[in-house]
Amino acid sequence: MTVISLPSRSDFDAVFESPDAKASNRDFLVLAKLNRSASTHRIGFVTSKKKLRRAVDRNRFRRVIREHVRSRWTSPYSDIVIIARQVPDNLKTPLFQDELTRAFTKLFKRLENIDA
């Protein structure tokens, strides 16, 4: 399964204005909106230079989360926006995977309820 990026500004705004589900922790905030016509997830990242100062951290943040979603989560397909809040302490360790699992479990539970 592949994961593609949100193509344009208007797609971001659609998710911001009426998200179907939210999940957050100290490091990031996730918004999601169901997209029944899609055949895959579409992910957009908001990684501001102010919050994640080094380019290495911004790249790694995107890669780790994209890979996590690609390998672990399937239907219902949706548009997902992830906003970084700070540099995660455990970004380079497996502990960050546990945090992601916890957040996305909650998120997809909500999405499945709405979808059903």
Added chain:
RNA sequence: CGAGUUAGCCAGACAAUCGCUGCUGUUUUACAGGAGAGGAAAGUCCGGGCUCCUCGAGGCAAGGUGCCAGGUAAUCCCUGGGGGGCGUGAGCCUACGGAAAGUGCAGCAGAGAGCAGACCGCCGACAUCGUCGGUAAGGGUGAAAGGGUGCGGUAAGAGCGCACCGCAUCAGUGGUAACACGUGAUGGCAAGGUAAACCCCACCUGGAGCAAGACCAAAUAGGAAUCCGUUCGGCGUGCCUCGCGUUGGAUUCGGGUAGGUCGCUUGAGCAUAACGGUGACGUUAUGCCUAGAUGAAUGAUUGUCCACGACAGAACCCGGCUUAUCGGCUAACUCAAAUU
């Protein structure tokens, strides 16, 4: 072996599976093959290419550079050399033009700090608890007090005179030059510091930047032109007419938003060799193609090994500088000790 100096190199390795972005091929939309971050990609501090704008020439202003010669597309960079400073040494550091063109600035101490200066001392005169004058050799102050040593000289002293040393100017010699030598002559001789203070002198410099710029180009609204219509026509309501409501219609053009394409990687390119040069570098020959994303590609998992992995992610492209950086390796040289 120890301590150090300089120059350079590497930046976990290998394999498997699943993914991502270009490229090439094909049985063309899915497979296969092959490629895919750095020494600093960073800071944006300099220089250049490239693009657009401006532009007759020169000057002023403003900013920059600042020992000499060379290298280069160019530089505030690099190389070689000179002066000064630091180090036992290999080596390292150095905004290193001009202070009799002018202006400004300098705490405290001290008698005096800038066409020097008498507090103590020394000498002389008047005269005798002192006053006036001479004196920069001695003391004291200070970061700094007007060349040093010796002899002569003197009331005491003083480049006042002389010798040697130092200094300055001119000539000479060597060097492309900066500069050096001390060879000769001259001068009794320095009344300073600061120009990353203003300034003077010499040289250099148009502005903006790939979100530069070029092209294609929806929808909506508005604009211009032409033609048609302006008792008309179109649309809605309605089976139709009347009626009611609403509205000019068609074509073309230009600007240009969303979006897209190009710019975008073959280049002052890299590697090897030869030749020239002390060197930076240059010339020639042969070979190679080595990221081009654009909400933005390099990741994840597993296994094995080790020294257990730092700083950190291309965004038009190069040449430098500066800053960050776990560790490891190589070469040349220096010092110290020991041995021969």
